[in-house]
Amino acid sequence: MEHLDALRATVGAAQVLTGADALPWETDWRERYRGRSLAVVRPGSVDEVAAVVRLCAQAGLPVIPQGGNTGLCGGATPDDSGRAVILSLQRLNRIRGIDTDNDTMEVEAGCVLQSVQQAARDAGRLFPLSLAAEGSCTIGGNLATNAGGTQVLRYGNMRELTLGLEVVTAQGDIWHGLRGLRKDNTGYDLRDLFIGSEGTLGVITAATLKLHPLPVARCTALLALDSIESAIAMLGRARAGLGASLTGFELMAGNCLQDVVRCFPQQRLPFEGDSANMLWYALLELSDSESVDHARERFEVVVGDAIEAGIVLDAVIAESMAQSHALWHLRESIPLAEKESGKSIKHDVSIPVSRMAEFVLGTNAALQAAFPGIRHVIFGHLGDGNLHYNVARGAGWAEGQLLAHQDAVYELVHDRVHAVGGSISAEHGVGQLKRDLLPRYKDPVEMALMHRIKAALDPQGVMNPGKVLG
DSSP: OHHHHHHHHHHOGGGEEOGGGGGGGSBOTTSOOBOOEEEEEOOSSHHHHHHHHHHHHHHTOOEEEESSSOOSSSTTOOOSSSOEEEEEOTTOOOEEEEETTTTEEEEETTOBHHHHHHHHHHTTEEOOOOOTTTTTOBHHHHHHTTOOOTTHHHHOOGGGGEEEEEEEETTSOEEEEOOOOSOOOSSOOHHHHHTTSTTSSEEEEEEEEEOEEOOSEEEEEEEEESOHHHHHHHHHHHHHHHGGGEEEEEEEEHHHHHHHHHHOTTOOOSOOGGGGGOSEEEEEEEEESSOHHHHHHHHHHHHHHHHHTTSOSEEEEOSSHHHHHHHHHHHHTHHHHHHHTOOOBOOEEEOOGGGHHHHHHHHHHHHHHHSTTOEEEEEEEGGGTEEEEEEEOOTTOOHHHHHHTHHHHHHHHHHHHHHTTOBSOSSSOOTTTTGGGHHHHSOHHHHHHHHHHHHHHOTTOOBSTTSSOO
16 A cells, blocks of 8 residues: 555556556457556656656566557566556657757657657658557557558668667666767667567657658559469569659458458458459558659559569559558458457568568468368568468357467467578567567577676566566
8 A cells, every 4th residue: 555655646646546447457459468457657757757667666566668558469468466567658648849950859658659640740751650550559669569560661660760769767767868860879779779678678758759751642552463472573573663662562361351341341342353352462552752743653664564574463553542541441450350350369470571472381281281271361561571470260160269279370380480580579579478489489699688688777677577588
């Protein structure tokens, strides 16, 4: 009780939630992990964050940083001990400033991604991070997991989009590292250490982000393909023909889009006949800084040449922004349709593009041999090698029957990822879900270094215990 009184004195009684009021923060988005907390604490400033962390460090209470709670690996969910303090950063939601001469913006960790995108647009700039949860995920969570999304091909992950950080350490000190510099060779890069650390080393409270010019024109096309090899060939042509203007290249298995149309009848595939039942589709996007006519001409040449070469079997090029949004909505609705269809076994993996076809075809065959009738739900960001290789129950399978094989499915898929030189986590992080898998796939020296860093920065082990490292 004394700890709760101290927390209330620090941030105000209304910002300390317990019991039933805390339940929404104690369950992850997938409803896979449920824990119990001592309290959910909602500080309103970096000084309050530091004070809460100091209090928890002195009392030996675990601290679980949480943003929009849209994570997919249980990285922001407490255990069931009831001792942890969930540190919600949603009240740290100010955009502190935009510098258009330096092309940077300083934002707090609780800013919703969509709000940051809009603020950049209002200033005549682009903040290019884009992902399905952008209406609810926060910048702090994006940084903690080094989020990727649909435009990594051109702009990079969150790490590449960030210049500086403000961080509260595990001891409750504040590192004021919000430098808007693109060159700063003055020692170890602490910024990159905290980005992607999932709250296990400290609490990111603000960031200085890179901005880019707003594109003058965008062109979007949905391509019908008969194989992954054709998709890779098309990616090569798009890179050669569009250069740095190539913004996105998404790969989707045909059954993924068919599931979207089935679950959400208001959406439709813009194809007829055989093209509406292809094995694979790709979503291609160009962003041009010159003119609409220039963008359209380059785009049509690349797509047209690929059709003539037999690489692309059919294509629909958006004629308006509304049509472009409709095509992207099909892609972004795949996870929602997957959730509508019941629980599945999800993999967020990174594969060298040159070995993507080998991985998918070989893994599909191995899974069918081990679990006949299982369904493959495959989509992702082919341009940067990030694949969401998910496994769903087949016809006649009970949901419990699929989940009973979960560990065996994980092992089979991840072993094949490792065999082709890939990573078992591309953009979702490690959290609880993949924590115990890391030693199987990471170099022992790398694991030892990670443990040393954790021990050096958080010797008491109060920062998000049980996540990333066992």
